[in-house]
Amino acid sequence: xxxxxxxxxxxxxxxxxxxxxxxxxxxxxxxxxxxxxxxxxxxxxxxxxxxxxxxxxxxxxxxxxxxxxxxxxxxxxxxxxxxxxxxxxxxxxxxxxxxxxxxxxxxxxxxxxxxxxxxxxxxxxxxxxxxxxxxxxxxxxxxxxxxxxxxxxxxxxxxxxxxxxxxxxxxxxxxxxxxxxxxxxxxxxxxxxxxxxxxxxxxxxxxxxxxxxxxxxxxxxxx
Numbered sequence: 513x514x515x516x517x518x519x520x521x522x523x524x525x526x527x528x529x530x531x532x533x534x535x536x537x538x539x540x541x542x543x544x545x546x547x548x549x550x551x552x553x554x555x556x557x558x559x560x561x562x563x564x565x566x567x568x569x570x571x572x573x574x575x576x577x578x579x580x581x582x583x584x585x586x587x588x589x590x591x592x593x594x595x596x597x598x599x600x601x602x603x604x605x606x607x608x609x610x611x612x613x614x615x616x617x618x619x620x621x622x623x624x625x626x627x628x629x630x631x632x633x634x635x636x637x638x639x640x641x642x643x644x645x646x647x648x649x650x651x652x653x654x655x656x657x658x659x660x661x662x663x664x665x666x667x668x669x670x671x672x673x674x675x676x677x678x679x680x681x682x683x684x685x686x687x688x689x690x691x692x693x694x695x696x697x698x699x700x701x702x703x704x705x706x707x708x709x710x711x712x713x714x715x716x717x718x719x720x721x722x723x724x725x726x727x728x729x730x731x732x733x734x735x
Contacts, residue, residue, distance in 0.1 A: 517592070521599040523570035527562040528603030531574045532694055534558030536611045540619035551683060556676025563668035571655070572668070575691040576600055577719035581648035584723025585730070587656045597693075604697030612701055625687035625695040626707045633710055636686040640714030641721075643678050644690045648722035650674050657730065690715050 538554025563572035571588070573579045579596045582588040612620045627636035653660050654667040662670065679688040689695045695711035698704075 517595070520570040520592075521595055523566040524573060524596055524599040525603040525606075527566040527570065527572060528574040528600045528693065529607045530565070531555075531559045531562045532604050532607035532697065533610055534561070535694070536607055536619075536623045536698070537615075539623050540611060540615040543616060543618050543622045552676045552679035555679050555688075556672045556674075558672075559675050560668045560672025563671060567655075567668060570596075572671075574600060574603075574693075575715075576693050577644055577691060577715035578648060578651055580716055581644075581719030581723040581726075582652065582656070584720045585652055585656075585726040587652060587723075587726075600693045601697065604693040605700065608697040608701040611698070620698060620702050621704070623698040624702050624704045624707075625689045625699070625711050627686060627710070628684045631685055633707070636707075637710050637714045639682055639686040640689060640711060641718040643682060643686075643688070644715040644718030645722045645725075647671075647674055647678065647690050648719045649726060652722065652726040657726075659731070686714075687711070690718075692716060 535551070535555035535558050538550035538552075538558075541550040541554075559574065562574060566572060571582075573582070573596060576597045579588060579593055579600070583590055583593055608620065608623065611623060627633060651667075651671055654662055654670045655664070657663055675690070678690065682688045687695070689711040692712045692715055696708055699708045
C-alpha cells in the first residue's frame with residue numbers, strides 16, 4: 513500500500529472517530545441531561561470540524577455512503593472504496609467503544625439508530641434514502657464541482673449545516689443516520705442489529721442515486 517493511501521486511510525479513521533464521537537457525545541448529553549439540542553449540534557458541527565481538519569488529506573468522507581455515491585458519480589476511484597469503508601467502520605467502532613467506556617450505561621444504547629415511535633421500517637428506509645440522496649448531491653457540488661461559486665472553501669460549512677438540519681428535521685422519524693457506519697458501529701458494540709439493515713440499504717441506495725444524478729449534471733470529465 514502506498515504511503516499516500518496509508519495517510520488517507522488514517523485520516524478517514526481519525527476523522528470518522530472524531531465525527532462520530534462528538535455526535536455520540538451529544539446523544540450521551542441528551543440521555544444524561546435531557547437536552548436534545550446537543551444531537552444536531554454534535555453531528556453537524558462535529559462533521560464540519562473533522563472536514564476542516566482532515567478533508568484535504570482524504571477528502572473527508574467519513575461515511576461509506578458518501579464514498580459509494582462519489583464513486584458512482586465518477587468522483588472517486590473504485591479501487592479505494594473497500595479500504596475507505598474499512599477505515600470508516602474501524603473509526604466508528606472505536607468511537608462506539610469509547611462511548612461505552614466513558615459515559616453512562618444508557619448512552620451507548622441511545623446511539624443505536626432506530627425508527628421513531630410509530631414509524632414503520634419502510635417509512636424510515638425511504639426517509640433515509642431521500643435525505644442521503646440530497647446530502648450526497650450537496651457534497652458532490654460543494655466539494656467536487658468547480659463550476660459552483662461555493663465549491664471548496666464552503667464545503668465543510670455546507671456539509672455540516674446539512675447534517676445539522678437533517679438531524680433536527682428527521683431525527684425523530686428515522687434517526688437521521690444517512691451513514692451506514694454511524695449506525696452499524698454502535699449496533700455491533702451494543703449487540704442490537706435488528707434495525708441496522710435500514711441504515712445500510714437506505715443510505716447506500718440514496719447515495720448511488722445521487723452519484724448518478726450528479727454525473728448527469730456534470731459537464732467536465734470524471735476524475
